[in-house]
Amino acid sequence: MSKSELSSIVETSSDTAQLISTDDASTSNCAQLNNLSTDQNEDDEIQGSHGVRRRQPVQKIEPGSLNILSAKYESLDYDTCENHLLLDEERKRGYTFVVWKDIARWFIVLLIGVITALIAFTIDICIEEFSNIKYKQLKKSVDKYILLDKLYIPYLLWVLTNISIVFIGSMLVAYVEPVAAGSGIPQVKCYLNGVKVPRVVRIKTLFVKSVGVITAVVGGLAGGKEGPMIHSGAVVAAGISQGKSTTFNKDFKVFEYFREDHEKRDFVSGGAAAGVAAAFGAPIGGVLFSLEEGTSFWNQALTWRTFFGTVVATFTLNFALSAYHGHPGDLNYSGLLNLGKMEPFSFQFYELPVFILFGVIGGLLGALWNHINYKLAIFRIRYISSPWLRVVEACLVAAVTATCGFLMMFLLNDCRPLGEDPTKVPLQLFCADGEYNALAAIWFQTPEASVRSFLHDPLGSYKPVSLLVFVLSYFLLSTWTFGVAVSSGLFIPNLLTGAAWGRLLAIVIQYMLPSSNINPAKYALVGAAAQLGGVVRMTISLTVIIIETTGQISNALPVIITLVVAKWTGDFFNEGIYDIHIQLAGVPILPWEPPPLTHNIYASEVMSHPVFTLRTVENVGHIVEILKLVSYNGFPVVDPPLIDEAEVPTYKRLRGMILRSQLIVLIQNKIYNENANTTWSNLNVDMNMFRKEYPRYPSIDELDILDWEKTCTIDLRPFMNPSPYTLPHRASLPRLFRLFRALGLRHLPIVNDVNEVVGMVTRKDIARYRVWRHHCHMGMEELLLSSEI
């Protein structure tokens, strides 16, 4: 079959392929077909070579819509290809190898835990040391120029310091590795869900992320280091478990048998958990984070290993930090808790309404925070698209943040007596001698230290008006900061905002009920939980994290109640912030459940067709043509047509599935039938041949294929997956969905009553059907597929 013939098939059949709901039918058929459900090969190749070539928009898509799926994301593949090579390997290696592989897994998890913790420790210490230097210098400057009445000098110094520090991180993020922007949690979440986010687990990303987060926090932005640490854990896991690095182009030739999507995903989920453990000192919270965010099919052995990894990470971090703080080996030293050790607080049954009220406020504020951030994100997508504009925005945020801080310190003269000062650099400013400015104390330290201050300072430490102004400005600053081109998370800023309004409410309650004895710590903690819960909408993992970072289980019940109410309230208005950003990026993430009431949508409507099939023994020229023509990643292998020998593709009986990557490796190594006795009898044709190139296989255009090769044939049967999961064309969408979600599939051939392939379903075909909920209403919508975003 010639290329032009193949193309004509594409042309003629694309009119039957009206699978997506588009109002604009005037676009080219070919482009439309390519936009439908291509499951593209390689993440990196997307901007170059064969991928983009034929992509055109289906219709004018407004950037920043939530109703679009991007065509650029690939799916991970958790299904095992049970071909002859695998059987050979199993036979050869036996049970000893199974045991050995298991031991290797534990060893890798140990390494992941240690390295993740050391990275987190380094970030921690850099932030602490650099911040200390910065604020000490600023204090000196303030103390000096206040006497000269030239406060604009320290102000300018502050602004310039912040801008120049943030500039470094922002340049790295904008020009070196844009995927390192933000907290990284949405990206990790997508990865664990089964979507390959380009470059998200590279060493380069790790480097940019680590430097970026240090500059962001030292630069005084309203951002935290926790999200980036979680992302770092994921990168470390992916790197170590694969025994090679793309960034350094180095293959250590170890752990080759873990080079498949399934194993890698398991390690990345362990790495993310270790990241949480290192970020918060929360081993149990880490496991729960992975469970809550990542799993479709969970496994007890995996829980075990993940738990081991988080324990190792916590232990390593605690040991390093205790040594740094001068208590080497004292793992109980309370300075190891991020939020400081809380005292247990008593609570009564009648306080239940108060906690519910806090939850409602947190939910409302969280939903508002998300809404503002969403609008800003759309604005950014539309108008701040070039890297230099993004850098400028980051510097602007840095300047405004410093200005806010300065104005607050300058205008709100909140003086407190020295002595129980919660800061390392108490600033006198306009206060009387022996006093310090309470707001300067909050601003002249890292946000994390400020959360500790709000949680632990006694009731009268701050004026209500200071708190009110602080809440307002920090709320807006933090929602503006999350999304600019720096690496920073949202945990700490939201905890800080929440702790501030919790403390404010404590003062209000104390004022209304003067006889009561209000514990500000309790309300600050509950407020912090409510605010963060309202923004991220996690439940059980967040509860455990908060409990573990404050070292108090007896405060669990109020925190839990508040979080549950905050989630309910927030969900009434919009989704969690991570989900919003995932939707904005158009990632085809699969929810937990199939959309309801879709049993009347059939596989025949969902699938894409026609299908490009290969014969069990196929001509190399034909394979190359098909690979160049379409960008699909999986091809059904069929029996050669028995009756109809015409050159038009008829439906044929399914015999197996072969992947683009496998075909590429076969051609690359010239495993042709005609070569069987010459070239490749010297080759060791086994699983390692395929593993070597994982995960970035060359594109078909990069291969040198000589003319004589095109006349050769390849027997695909030893390499294909002989029994892929299939579904009949009359299967319903929920059935497709469950199979896909539970087994982590990438391709699903749809067959008719006599087992002939009639279509293919990929992740995007299913992710297009999404349920929406708004207030008490719900319904279903079909998303558009676009290659633009």
Place this chain on the structure above:
Amino acid sequence: MSKSELSSIVETSSDTAQLISTDDASTSNCAQLNNLSTDQNEDDEIQGSHGVRRRQPVQKIEPGSLNILSAKYESLDYDTCENHLLLDEERKRGYTFVVWKDIARWFIVLLIGVITALIAFTIDICIEEFSNIKYKQLKKSVDKYILLDKLYIPYLLWVLTNISIVFIGSMLVAYVEPVAAGSGIPQVKCYLNGVKVPRVVRIKTLFVKSVGVITAVVGGLAGGKEGPMIHSGAVVAAGISQGKSTTFNKDFKVFEYFREDHEKRDFVSGGAAAGVAAAFGAPIGGVLFSLEEGTSFWNQALTWRTFFGTVVATFTLNFALSAYHGHPGDLNYSGLLNLGKMEPFSFQFYELPVFILFGVIGGLLGALWNHINYKLAIFRIRYISSPWLRVVEACLVAAVTATCGFLMMFLLNDCRPLGEDPTKVPLQLFCADGEYNALAAIWFQTPEASVRSFLHDPLGSYKPVSLLVFVLSYFLLSTWTFGVAVSSGLFIPNLLTGAAWGRLLAIVIQYMLPSSNINPAKYALVGAAAQLGGVVRMTISLTVIIIETTGQISNALPVIITLVVAKWTGDFFNEGIYDIHIQLAGVPILPWEPPPLTHNIYASEVMSHPVFTLRTVENVGHIVEILKLVSYNGFPVVDPPLIDEAEVPTYKRLRGMILRSQLIVLIQNKIYNENANTTWSNLNVDMNMFRKEYPRYPSIDELDILDWEKTCTIDLRPFMNPSPYTLPHRASLPRLFRLFRALGLRHLPIVNDVNEVVGMVTRKDIARYRVWRHHCHMGMEELLLSSEI
């Protein structure tokens, strides 16, 4: 086709059905076929009617083998039958119904939480009050008769009290509801894994369990109340969510749409979690217990609801208990923690080896405990089978326990000064005035209170020799007690044993390192965790439970390390106690992963065949015959044979699957084509017709089928599942396993290349292949299937 012809098919084809590894080929073919992979209909029907009739042993099976699967367990079915009725219902009800159903779910979970907590509260209070009365009376008797030198009188009183109390509970368990024996956790675990354990979630079971556990603990046995409370939660959940009770034969006509295996399973997992929360006051631990033990496919919405349920249960229990203890509404009252509020203890890096040592000891002792218990269980299966013998054994245990306690008090004169006495009934015995007997203090209270004593008493409270004797005797008593015919768990006895040897080791360490300042509480807690971890081999849920019941997160790290090491050490020798008991019962539980190195086992070897199929429009007489002849539960529906009209069954193209229960309901309601305009035009043929009978459908023998009916036909197409999951005959065992496990299937038709049914796979076919590990070796074994156990 007549019955005899059908039977002849069974005879002729059974020689091809040599699926199980049996050495004895001389047994009847027919019996063999029936033993292969029947997925029997109804749990309760098993002893009567059609089930047992044809069952004979394949070979002489030694009772108590671990290598046998019992044929009596059915599988739950989580796959949705997407027939026309479901589509009709979806269309009619729309999104409002989806929202409403969701609200109903939350409401049910709220009810489950409250009721589970109230039951737990009642059990708690009964145990506390009755124990108090018992020990106060005994103390009076001791104090009186010691002066008269007639100590045998209080001894006899003690023994007789114990025996008579235990007798009540044991009679209930042995004669009324044997499934209520033990802790109930293995049964709940099986249920969550997808195995229908007969009568395990009945109200009658709940009643026997509740009364049984009170008698067991008040009767002084070495048992705890926690397992039974978890089981209670599961029963409550099953009862409430179904809106009907079989025990009382009452249908409340509510929540009918939750009458399916999938929904019921979700509620039961929530109920078990609420049970953990109520038993330990551990809301997070409860969720984790369900996650760790039960889930195959976990779901965020379900996690949420489960979490809500556990919080409600904890809250309700705390409120009730705080009121009972005279601190109404004070939810922070530390008496609410089962194990008492621990103080945070400091630990150093160099203590790491000590914790590892504790873990190793715990693992060794746990493995030994499991081994002894396993041997005892086999002895029981072989020789203590009749109910009255079981009652006698229970009474014997009660007598021996009392005797042990008495001898220890009598012989080890461990006197301590009064004042800081940890018991409500300090006993002077032979001690000097102003002193009490420390061992009597441990024995004259509930085991839970004794754990508290060991955890909280100061270092010098017990003599080393007392502790040693106590550990030895309680270790043996508890392993003997777990498995006798009473309802009691093993958490508390193992915590008690562990706390005792932990405390003993603390004394040893103090002796060896006199300069150190040993905190006995720390070592007692770590010892308790190690012992329990060595026996049950849970990880993350157990960690959280221990943390939550002691109210101290800062002790988490040593507990975690110890638990991990204990599990590793224990797993080197045998499996966790629950798994041992599940294997002894021959439950076809599916592990988390398919056995390794089984890609070369194909579906065609695993499946059972020949398959009994039905045509799309089938004769009632034929259906009835098939239902009476075989005990399969699922029947493939096939196209009528197109070419071959002979009366022999040929392989036919798969069109759908229909369940025995659906056929029964169709016949029961006489939904015949011939009746379409007369009888059933008045009937409302919808999903509720099928739900009404769930989960106990009548057997085919119970139906009155008149002769004229047998000539009628039923169109199965609107009722069958039109697109069941299938796999080709060349699919491998791991592939079968994953599909089965991830989607919770009950039946899986195996098809050939042209989609004709060639076999059926059920849970038992897969569960037969099991991996064994012993020390560092592993391998695969095939279990026998038997209807004997």
